[in-house]
Each structure stands twice: as structure tokens, then as C-alpha cells.
Amino acid sequence: MTLSAPSPTAAVLIIGDEILSGRTADTNLNTIARFLAALGIDLKEARTVGDVPAQIVSALNALRATHDYVFTTGGIGPTHDDITADCVAEAFGVPLLEHPEAVAILERRYADGDFNAARRRMTRVPQGGTLIANPVSDAPGFQVENVFVMAGVPKIMTAMLEDVAPRLRTGAVVHSRALRVVGVGEGAVAATLTAAARADRDLSFGSYPFGVGSDGEIGTNLVVRGRDAVSLDGAVARLKAALAAEGIETRDA
């Protein structure tokens, strides 16, 4: 995609055997993608790794070196398979220490006997890290430099984004317009779409077919994206007219 304005970039690192085994279908990537889109931050890539320290450390170091921000999900609970904090500390080469604020938060949450060694694990933060508030179940996430470490449970992860948002440099939002083409496959509109993409190189043009197969209507959603709403609307109007000239009707989608 070619876009004119510079913008912060980001990557997502999803951590957990349960995603790769197929037991759990990840939804956090889409939540983070929509969150970043609204802030004008370009999500450039995502990786999913298992509960394997070497893999987590290596992916984290690759991503934090090449993007303005990295968002991780998963592996910060109290059980032995929650190894994300250890791996982030290793990636940054700093010790993992009990964070006094995190200890205070969990001391308030749990009765004396219930604040056991396992739950105390959740207060460990790589040296220099700051907490990310968890309004759902208290145990915090944390930020180390450009890396934001969040829970894997979608409800908690989503709540943590509230505390992350004010810390991010935002960019110009990418606007999006969709035209729905019904009754013909995307092969029928491809040439016109290509010509439109060549004419407006600051915008991105995508085609996403639906309803393929014997049942249901066929067609495609043409999606045009760009940071300048005025040039975007002009390009969409020209695309609509060019398709109409070939007898292909579109609806705004």
C-alpha cells in the first residue's frame, strides 16, 4: 500500500500454544488492528508464537527493532506457562523485578493467605517498565520502552488498550470507502481497478470477493483507502463512473 503521509508503525506479537494448537481462535489481532487504525498508526505485521522462550525473545527483538511500537498479548498470568515477562526481560537484557505498585495493587485485591507465590509472579516487571492498568482483574500489564505487554484474555486485553492509547504518538487516520459490486466476479472489474490504482498512487485499492460458489450471489467489495479524504472521495467517484461506463453497477458498502 502506498500512502503519502508518514505515520508511526506497529507490530503485534501473539503468544500462546493455545492459538497454534487450534484450541483458541485469536481475536486480539483484529481488536488491536482496529484500535491502531483509529489512531492513524500503521500495523505492518503480526506474529504468533508458542510458549517457547527462544522464539518469543527472538520475535520480540526482531519486531521492536523495526517498528515504532510492539504490542504483545498472552502469557502474563500466574501459572508456570506464563513466561512472557521473563522473555521480555531477557529480550531487553534487564532483570525482572517485583514492581512495588503492582504488589500494592494485588495486595489490595487478595486476602493475605490468597496472595500466594503464583499470584506474586504477576507483579514482576522488567526493570524500567511502567504498569498498564487492568480494570477487569487488576493484575497489570506493562510497558518497556516501545513494547506494550498485555493479557491474552480478550476482555482484559481490550480494557488495557484504554491505558495504552494516551502513550502513543498518533498519525493521520487512513480513511476507507467501499464499493460493492454484485453479480460479477472480481475478474470482471480487475482491469478497471488496476487503472484506478495506477492513476492514484497515493491511495490503496483492494478487491475482496464474497459469495463465491454455487450458492448465493457473487460479487466483490472494492475498498479504497487513503489519508486524504478529499482525494479519496474523488477517486471513488471516478472508479464508480469507470465501472458504470462498462455496465457494472456498484453500491456504496
Added chain:
Amino acid sequence: MTLSAPSPTAAVLIIGDEILSGRTADTNLNTIARFLAALGIDLKEARTVGDVPAQIVSALNALRATHDYVFTTGGIGPTHDDITADCVAEAFGVPLLEHPEAVAILERRYADGDFNAARRRMTRVPQGGTLIANPVSDAPGFQVENVFVMAGVPKIMTAMLEDVAPRLRTGAVVHSRALRVVGVGEGAVAATLTAAARADRDLSFGSYPFGVGSDGEIGTNLVVRGRDAVSLDGAVARLKAALAAEGIETRDA
């Protein structure tokens, strides 16, 4: 996760701006993860990249060098943003050629005037590649060495897996048992779970909390996985007994 038997490994590469922009929530990763689990193939990692040639080529080369199999989804349609075939050819350093069988398939599908240049793009396969059948909308995927290139539309991707399965070396299936703990958080079971994990290092033990927050019941699903069903059942029985000894009830989940 520590597992005793060797097994083929795999990676998934999801290609498409629409995933990273948040417009589309990917479901293909979970479909492929469950497909591979049933075949005893270990899915080790997944990456999601945009419609950016350098990024696709580099991710593909990294993944195909380190895993027995790579499965890609997205970017093989007729429009200008469908660049996966070009990128796979570049990654392998081979020319991209019209595949005679693919031409024959699409000549049968489209009336003469409708088999246009855009649709002809879908017959291009990196030299040496073999086709992957598409029973939904005909335009094939393809295999080059250990890389399987499939459509992004979930219905088509899922159908293509049928033709991929017989080409894969399978492994011993990883069995899974889940115990549902209700009424206490995972911090209450963490020590017992850790002890169980230390006692059976050939099995993997995970804890996946649910229902956190003020509404609904709290609890966690303890998932034990391993290739030997007998040792798995023994370990699950011991874990259940150890939790019961602490007054923590579990249900089979």
C-alpha cells in the same frame, strides 16, 4: 511445550492489507491450526504481512527454511493487489509461468470473452509448482516444494485443504484433555499445576482463565496435551486428585 515424539513442523503466512487494517478478522489461522493438529503436524508459528512484496518474500524465505511445511493464505485472485504468486516465484528464484492445467480449468469455467487478462493472471504458477484444486470457484492454488499457496476467502481456503492433506507427512496426533476449575482463579491452582508439569515433562500443561471480572463465574480451563494417550490420562487423573486434595473441584471439560 515438550513433546516426546518427533513430528513434522509447520508455519502459516497470512497475506493481506485487509487483515492488518482491521477490516477483516482472519479465521484461516484457526482452521489451518485445527487441520494440522488432526494430522499430528506441529504448527510452530504464524505471521501476518501486508501486500508488500519485500515483506512477503522475506517472511516466506524465513519460514520455509525453518519448517517442514509453510501454508500461505491470500493474494491469489485476479486483481492487481493479488501479488502472492509473483512473490513466491521471487522467493524461490524461478520464473512465474502460465500453468497449462490451470489455463484448461479456467477456459472451461469462463466463456471466451470472459476469460480476460485479469483472470489469466490466476493461471500463473512458479516454475515446478503443482496445482491445488479449488472445488469452490475453480481458480487453483499451488504447491512449490514445501510451500502451499492457498486462497484467502475462508470457504475456498478450507476446501483447498482437502487436496493438500494427502501430500503431507503426518505425525502422532497430540491428544488433549481439559479440566474445568470453577469458583477460584488460576492463581489458586498454579502451584499444583506447576508440580504436575514438572512431574510429567513429556506433556504440556496450560491454564486458560475465563469469566474474569465482576460478572459471571470465574475459573480456568486446565489443558493437558501429549502424544501418549495413556500417560496423558494418568497425568490428568493425578492432577485432578491433587487439586481435590486441596479442596478444589474440577469437571471434565
